[in-house]
Amino acid sequence: MQKSKAVPTTTELNLLNILWKIQPASVKRVHEKLTETQSVGYTTVLKMLQIMHDKGLVVRDESQRAHLYKAYDSEVHTQNSIIKDLLHKAFSGSKYNLVVRALGDGASKEEINGIRKLLDNLEQKQS
Incomplete structure (x- = not known):
């Protein structure tokens, strides 16, 4: 299906x-x-x-x-589809510009720490 x-x-x-x-x-x-x-x-x-x-x-x-x-689809799959659609329509495919705009209004200390951990994990996977 x-x-x-x-x-x-x-x-x-x-x-x-x-x-x-x-x-x-x-x-x-x-x-x-x-x-x-x-x-x-x-x-x-x-x-x-x-x-x-x-x-x-x-x-x-x-x-x-x-x-x-x-x-029909899971919540995660649907969220990914929405993000991909938004990324291409509003940010010309730039994940960097999307994140900059999303964080432009600030983020809590907990959110920043979570994002930092995510970025560290992504960086380790690329090494």
């Missing part, structure tokens, strides 16, 4: 974030979780999940009366 090529919209990503936590889930369950943070109609959630299914972002189990949905 091929991985989805679609990069999700912000709304689709909101639904995927819910599915990654509770999947597989019915439209009703996704709607309940979504309405904890925003006002949206049941039919809107249903339509969005149908569109996402057509785009290959979610899979649907139709074996039960209430169809169950789950994300």
Whole structure:
């Protein structure tokens, strides 16, 4: 089975974030979780999940009366796709420019230490 090529919209990503936590889930369950943070109609959630299914972002189990949905790709795979898309669209493929812009507003001491460790590990792998 091929991985989805679609990069999700912000709304689709909101639904995927819910599915990654509770999947597989019915439209009703996704709607309940979504309405904890925003006002949206049941039919809107249903339509969005149908569109996402057509785009290959979610899979649907139709074996039960209430169809169950789950994300097609993992959270990490989807995040990587979004980053690659952003990297090419906004930063001409430059990871350096992406990191500089991301850290332009600063980072906590813990984040800096984590980034430093990551960079040290990447450097060791290249040696």
